[in-house]
Amino acid sequence: MSAPRTLYDKIWDDHVVHTSDDGTCLLYIDRHLVHEVTSPQAFEGLRMTGRKVRAPEKTIAVPDHNVPTTAGRDKKIDNEESRIQVEALDRNAKEFGINYYPVSDIRQGIVHIIGPEQGWTLPGMTIVCGDSHTATHGAFGALAHGIGTSEVEHVLATQTLIQKKSKNMKVEITGSLRPGVTAKDITLSVIGATGTAGGTGYVIEYCGQAIRELSMEGRMTVCNMAIEGGARAGLIAPDEKTFDYVKGRPHAPKGAKWEAALAYWKTLFTDEGAHFDKVVTIRGEDIAPVVTWGTSPEDVLPITAEVPDPASFTGGKVGAAQRSLDYMGLTPGMKLTDIKIDAVFIGSCTNGRIEDLRAAAAILKGKKLAPGVRGMVVPGSGLVRLQAEEEGLAQIFTDAGFEWRLAGCSMCLGMNPDQLAPGERCAATSNRNFEGRMGRGGRTHLMSPVMAAAAAITGHLTDVREIMDAAQHA
Amino acid sequence: MDKFTTLTGIAAPMPLVNIDTDMIIPKQFLKTIKRTGLGVNLFDEMRYTQDGQEIPDFVLNQPAYRKAQILVAGDNFGCGSSREHAPWALLDFGIRCVISTSFADIFFNNCFKNGILPVVLPEAAVQHLMDDARKGENARITVDLESQTVTASDGTTFSFEVDPFKKHCLLNGLDDIGLTLEKASAIDSFEAKNATLRPWA
Numbered sequence: 228m229s230a231p232r233t234l235y236d237k238i239w240d241d242h243v244v245h246t247s248d249d250g251t252c253l254l255y256i257d258r259h260l261v262h263e264v265t266s267p268q269a270f271e272g273l274r275m276t277g278r279k280v281r282a283p284e285k286t287i288a289v290p291d292h293n294v295p296t297t298a299g300r301d302k303k304i305d306n307e308e309s310r311i312q313v314e315a316l317d318r319n320a321k322e323f324g325i326n327y328y329p330v331s332d333i334r335q336g337i338v339h340i341i342g343p344e345q346g347w348t349l350p351g352m353t354i355v356c357g358d359s360h361t362a363t364h365g366a367f368g369a370l371a372h373g374i375g376t377s378e379v380e381h382v383l384a385t386q387t388l389i390q391k392k393s394k395n396m397k398v399e400i401t402g403s404l405r406p407g408v409t410a411k412d413i414t415l416s417v418i419g420a421t422g423t424a425g426g427t428g429y430v431i432e433y434c435g436q437a438i439r440e441l442s443m444e445g446r447m448t449v450c451n452m453a454i455e456g457g458a459r460a461g462l463i464a465p466d467e468k469t470f471d472y473v474k475g476r477p478h479a480p481k482g483a484k485w486e487a488a489l490a491y492w493k494t495l496f497t498d499e500g501a502h503f504d505k506v507v508t509i510r511g512e513d514i515a516p517v518v519t520w521g522t523s524p525e526d527v528l529p530i531t532a533e534v535p536d537p538a539s540f541t542g543g544k545v546g547a548a549q550r551s552l553d554y555m556g557l558t559p560g561m562k563l564t565d566i567k568i569d570a571v572f573i574g575s576c577t578n579g580r581i582e583d584l585r586a587a588a589a590i591l592k593g594k595k596l597a598p599g600v601r602g603m604v605v606p607g608s609g610l611v612r613l614q615a616e617e618e619g620l621a622q623i624f625t626d627a628g629f630e631w632r633l634a635g636c637s638m639c640l641g642m643n644p645d646q647l648a649p650g651e652r653c654a655a656t657s658n659r660n661f662e663g664r665m666g667r668g669g670r671t672h673l674m675s676p677v678m679a680a681a682a683a684i685t686g687h688l689t690d691v692r693e694i695m696d697a698a699q700h701a
Numbered sequence: 702m703d704k705f706t707t708l709t710g711i712a713a714p715m716p717l718v719n720i721d722t723d724m725i726i727p728k729q730f731l732k733t734i735k736r737t738g739l740g741v742n743l744f745d746e747m748r749y750t751q752d753g754q755e756i757p758d759f760v761l762n763q764p765a766y767r768k769a770q771i772l773v774a775g776d777n778f779g780c781g782s783s784r785e786h787a788p789w790a791l792l793d794f795g796i797r798c799v800i801s802t803s804f805a806d807i808f809f810n811n812c813f814k815n816g817i818l819p820v821v822l823p824e825a826a827v828q829h830l831m832d833d834a835r836k837g838e839n840a841r842i843t844v845d846l847e848s849q850t851v852t853a854s855d856g857t858t859f860s861f862e863v864d865p866f867k868k869h870c871l872l873n874g875l876d877d878i879g880l881t882l883e884k885a886s887a888i889d890s891f892e893a894k895n896a897t898l899r900p901w902a
Contacts, residue, residue: 265785375784423777640782
């Protein structure tokens with residue numbers, strides 16, 4: 228009998244094309260997702276060497292990173308450099324014959340949202356994209372990670388990647404989450420506990436009751452930020468929720484193929500006794516609604532806490548924390564709930580799915596944005612947008628004073644016109660609070676959609692549980 | 702890709718931890734469809750004021766470090782996005798080697814594809830080299846990939862680990878797509894087998 232294997236071991240083993248003497252492997256790639264920002268040089272490389280895309284039917288492209296989220300973008304993109312990149316993707320998709328969702332297509336959206344939505348993302352697959360948040364697809368029990376442009380070119384040309392296997396790390400969230408606590412609080416709390424390099428060299432498997440109880444949308448939020456903890460990938464064993472989500476999607480298998488796939492997918496779990504090189508366990512009940520206070524995703528604290536003193540850290544983090552506080556314009560000891568905001572951003576590949584919009588809308592229903600606060604909702608895809616309109620969520624957002632935008636990455640990385648002005652402070656459902664991330668000098672506090680909605684109403688960082696309690700007693 | 706064999710040069714000290722790819726090359730410079738020309742915008746928001754003036758305090762603006770070829774940096778260098786524009790910008794500026802206690806995974810891989818050697822050393826060694834780097838033009842650091850050593854200006858030598866395949870490619874400036882295509886028959890047979898085992902994929 229073979230040794231017990233982890234889920235990661237199993238997916239890895241089923242994709243090894245070749246192993247060299249030194250342990251370097253050639254790994255087969257089932258799905259290659261492509262966007263406009265990290266691909267032009269790769270296609271140009273193919274052209275210069277006369278190479279073709281080996282498996283165009285397994286390659287899916289969509290413009291998302293720098294497309295405007297305002298009307299008319301399918302006719303003209305004002306920013307010339309952005310327009311050139313989008314046009315280059317149009318041309319490359321056509322020339323190399325790959326699957327493509329242009330900006331005019333209702334199915335266009337953030338690459339990590341439309342992959343699962345269209346059924347390209349399936350359990351047990353290897354999935355790569357020239358984007359670090361590719362880890363999102365791990366929610367389906369797929370091995371999914373970001374790659375650089377040279378590797379994009381390598382996958383286009385060979386449908387493989389040269390890889391060394393990572394180590395196995397288990398992150399178990401036991402028990403159940405308390406009200407007001409979400410998948411985003413799980414993933415931020417894990418990074419807060421392990422640090423942004425805590426996962427370096429590992430593939431994380433998230434497990435435990437709290438993970439099982441999450442919807443597929445929630446699981447995608449958790450896996451999405453595995454990279455923020457330094458891990459190559461994050462994944463979750465597929466279960467009935469996964470299969471229900473996948474079934475009937477446009478590119479999901481049908482008929483006999485579905486049955487065969489299902490039988491295989493049901494073998495995708497970590498065997499009893501399989502070895503993990505690192506284990507982290509967090510009690511679900513102990514997780515609070517959290518926010519970030521600094522400029523690294525590891526700068527996480529419960530909303531009930533105070534801005535920390537840099538002197539409370541050790542090593543290089545002392546200086547880094549001081550630099551963060553200077554950048555963020557915060558002083559040690561101030562209550563996090565006293566931090567006033569200028570803007571709210573709801574969207575991104577972390578929290579731009581329908582469930583995220585439902586959660587935020589439930590808090591915002593019948594409420595208004597605090598005076599002077601700008602709010603923006605950017606659905607993760609055209610189909611999410613459509614569904615949100617049909618469910619009346621869009622109306623709730625616009626009644627509250629939010630801008631209701633077209634799909635894209637938007638303010639999460641600020642490559643399009645959606646940016647913060649210097650010094651502006653934003654409650655954001657995105658994934659990175661780096662200096663300048665949402666616009667030069669912009670200040671980002673990461674949090675869940677319900678926490679962002681709560682901040683939108685009060686104009687300062689807010690414990691969403693207070694708003695939920697008030698609603699209950701109203 | 703240019704080969705990397707040995708390098709002797711000035712090292713710039715950047716002791717900050719968690720230097721992320723947004724710091725290395727901010728997003729507005731990702732709109733290029735070329736690999737070159739990004740050096741002028743390396744560390745843009747740390748290096749220039751909003752109106753484009755150099756910030757004199759920033760290390761690469763100081764006369765001693767304007768031609769630095771090595772960076773000595775704090776923990777977890779290159780965290781964040783997968784943008785290969787980060788190593789492209791470093792390379793275009795003239796940086797061929799980054800030394801730190803740790804690197805983020807994707808950035809680390811991207812370096813090797815572009816002739817840049819990321820060297821991981823223990824904290825004490827990085828500190829020694831950081832102190833050396835602070836001497837500016839008075840200190841030259843030597844990095845030798847073949848022997849896997851870094852030598853400080855006082856002659857102290859530190860050995861580092863490097864993946865044998867990555868070392869081979871970097872020493873010889875090899876294009877790994879070419880190497881993989883030599884295994885095309887293995888890929889063909891994998892695909893044939895896969896069509897039976899996992900036809901839905």
